[in-house]
Amino acid sequence: MLKQVKKSVLGTVKFVGGFNALSKSSWRRDRLLILGYHGLSLKDEHEWDPTLFMPQQMFRERLESMLEFGCSILPLSDAVRRQRDGTLPEKAVAITFDDGFYNFFEAALPILKEFDVPASVYVTTYYSLKNWPVFPIAVGYLIWKARDKVCELEIQNCVSGTFDLSDETVRVSLHAKIHEFSLTDELSALEKNDLLKLLCGQLGLDFDDFCRERLFNLMTTEEISEVSDAGIGVELHTHRHRMPTEKSLFDREISDNRDVIFETTGKLPSHFCYPSGNYDPMYFDWIAKNGVESATTCDTGLMERSTHLMQVPRLIDTASLSKIEFEGWLTGAAALIPKRELIRSLPAPALVKLVPIDQLDMLSIAGTF
Ligand SMILES: [Zn+2]
Numbered sequence: 001m002l003k004q005v006k007k008s009v010l011g012t013v014k015f016v017g018g019f020n021a022l023s024k025s026s027w028r029r030d031r032l033l034i035l036g037y038h039g040l041s042l043k044d045e046h047e048w049d050p051t052l053f054m055p056q057q058m059f060r061e062r063l064e065s066m067l068e069f070g071c072s073i074l075p076l077s078d079a080v081r082r083q084r085d086g087t088l089p090e091k092a093v094a095i096t097f098d099d100g101f102y103n104f105f106e107a108a109l110p111i112l113k114e115f116d117v118p119a120s121v122y123v124t125t126y127y128s129l130k131n132w133p134v135f136p137i138a139v140g141y142l143i144w145k146a147r148d149k150v151c152e153l154e155i156q157n158c159v160s161g162t163f164d165l166s167d168e169t170v171r172v173s174l175h176a177k178i179h180e181f182s183l184t185d186e187l188s189a190l191e192k193n194d195l196l197k198l199l200c201g202q203l204g205l206d207f208d209d210f211c212r213e214r215l216f217n218l219m220t221t222e223e224i225s226e227v228s229d230a231g232i233g234v235e236l237h238t239h240r241h242r243m244p245t246e247k248s249l250f251d252r253e254i255s256d257n258r259d260v261i262f263e264t265t266g267k268l269p270s271h272f273c274y275p276s277g278n279y280d281p282m283y284f285d286w287i288a289k290n291g292v293e294s295a296t297t298c299d300t301g302l303m304e305r306s307t308h309l310m311q312v313p314r315l316i317d318t319a320s321l322s323k324i325e326f327e328g329w330l331t332g333a334a335a336l337i338p339k340r341e342l343i344r345s346l347p348a349p350a351l352v353k354l355v356p357i358d359q360l361d362m363l364s365i366a367g368t369f
Helices: 002-015 018-023 056-068 076-085 102-115 126-130 135-145 168-184 189-202 207-213 221-229 247-265 282-288 323-331 340-344 348-354 363-368
Strands: 033-037 072-074 092-099 120-123 150-155 159-164 233-236 271-273 294-300 312-316
Touching (some): 002 018, 002 323, 018 323, 056 102, 076 092, 076 233, 092 102, 102 221, 120 271, 126 221, 126 247, 135 168, 135 189, 150 189, 159 168, 168 189, 189 207, 221 233, 221 247, 247 282
Parallel strands (some): 033 092, 072 092, 092 120, 120 233, 271 294, 294 312
Antiparallel strands (some): 150 159
């Protein structure tokens, strides 16, 4: 419902020329849109989780939209520096990918090369050295792949019984149980991989085929090196995709991550992305002291002059974001739509009145929401 309201407001703004006016405004020129992606599907991953995976064709269409709107797509480091210097070009955008999945190498890199646009990838390096599937994601996907089956499952002292996997609630609860078990029992990476193999067998799926596809593997260091040589920025995302609350452990996450990236690419990373978007102001100083210039979150918004460099918002672009919403972010219009809480309290017609079209390019509009 809220999504529908947003889409209809954006449709109206676009129809009356608001997208065009706003995208050329000094208000938009002062702001940087950082796009965040997780992965492009190699097969059907987006059907399982459209918030994590996007079909390759959709990503291609996103790039086409950016070029149609005349966006200036900048490397992340240039974009952040120019935002601070006040020298951003019109409709500035930076593209980032989180985690460093193999699908970045296999699917995203060729498309980025074809469109000749820069991007950065925040890599978490522990699994790069292992070349095993990332456990929690792989569990969820494998259970989904068996969604037409009723399976007998017997996994250590974690799950036991008959499960009708056509029922989504059963699948979700099973996924949560296995994930939690791996955490509470502090399974090692090897034990988790063995558990995946066991699960695959009991679900009637072929583990060797699954491993060969590398749907949820991270890039190997050789692939990261190739990506870096192709001009992609390789940046920090912690070594083990975690944010320890003890400073010495946190510093180790950064230094281990940085060491692998430096040994692999010969370049020192200086931008960071919070794993799973989890952050706390406590980290700001810790991160800055590690020589990091910017830290991005999964909070939605444009980077502006007042943005704290250790708390930089992005638009996490997913397969469930419509074309009009995406265009709304390119032009900046979407940033002016009232936040969720305000939308809830307003009837739809009131929203349209809140954005008088003749004032769309006025700086003051931004301050009213
Ligand atoms: Zn991540």
